[in-house]
Amino acid sequence: MNDTTVFRGGITLAVIAALCTTMVALTYQLTEARIVANEQAWLERSLQPALSGLFFDSGVTESKIIVPPPHELPGSEAAIIYRVFAKGEPVAALFVVSARDGYAGPIRILVGVETSGTVSGVHVLEHQETPGLGDRVESSKSDWVRQFDGRSLIDPAPGGWAIKGDGGQFDQLTGASVTPRAVIKAIKETLLYFETNSEAIFAETVADTDNKEKEP
């Protein structure tokens, strides 16, 4: 391989690289708007299970607070709180937290809590639980997560927030007890956090969160 062929090879590579980059850039241009819209729609849809039955007039996804670790909410990653208002009055807070002790890694869940401390809905967002066993915590696979709707730390008392096998009040899943245990514990910890911090959560102004979101 002499100098000319090296040179020719380099030119060929450069031309093909430029063509390929153009192709990717064009596709990106074509799809960018749709991808952003999809992400937003996915976020709104994934919050829906915790919002159903609530009356509110505020934009939910704009009222986001990111709570960086360490925090008292479940999970070692940053937690996210969306606040829901009606006519300026707080209605509910939606928590995105992680149940730390899933069978196969953390389970990302959404817990909606009304100002009264009642659960408005629970939804599992991400998990790596065993297919066919622990993955039935997903609302698309079974109705297991619906049993928390309308419950609070009074109904049942904190001691009852456990699966029946552990002396609690909630159903377990056949063949899987680690996953339900982790989810229930995370919901309970979220409710306890809300009990002590609800005023601070709703007091945080939207201007503040705007600044936070603009930070890189």
Add this chain to the structure above:
Amino acid sequence: MSNGIIERFKVGLWHENPGLVQLLGLCPLLAVTSSFVNGFGLGIATLFVLIASNGLVSATRRWIQSEIRIPIYVLIIASLVTCIELIFKAWFPSLDRSLGIFIPLIVTNCAIVARAELFASRNSVGSSLIDGLVMGSGFAVLLVVIGAFRELLGQGSLFARLDMLTGGEPMRGLVLTDGGWLLAILPPGAFFSLALAIAAKNAIDRRRRENRQSAMPRRARNASN
């Protein structure tokens, strides 16, 4: 000509099936075939990448020196996969979420670079596009069959979550039983299913060969001995 195409489909789908015979691209094949819809999604994505990469490699083959052909194949395939990934994110967002890392990992599917090297770099654009179509279909059909088989055994359902392709509310598909033989959707189930598929293919091939031999006139068989 149409006869030729049918012959080539036979080769891609059966005689030289990339998954069953050449045993290429096993990593995505084993990893995503836990359900019909996952297998179908990755199969279609791989099919498009294979057709487009065969076309591009064949179209540029005159200007590519053999010393730098591999980096160029990698470049072309990687760009195509990025485009497919963006298209999936834009039009099939939930399928993209379900397949996750395996869409970008199509880059590493050796079935694609193998077709570029073995076929597209030596044949005309039209012929290479057909090669991409038949080989890609062979791979996609295998993904769909194994996906459907594992879903049926493991979850007792078929076509669950088709909404990932069509949009709309989550669908549970055809539910035959509640739950199934769990092992089938776990990783070992993927190996068992592929082994069964290969064994079935070999068994069918052998029976055909035996039929053909017994159909041969006695004299021809004696002569061959």
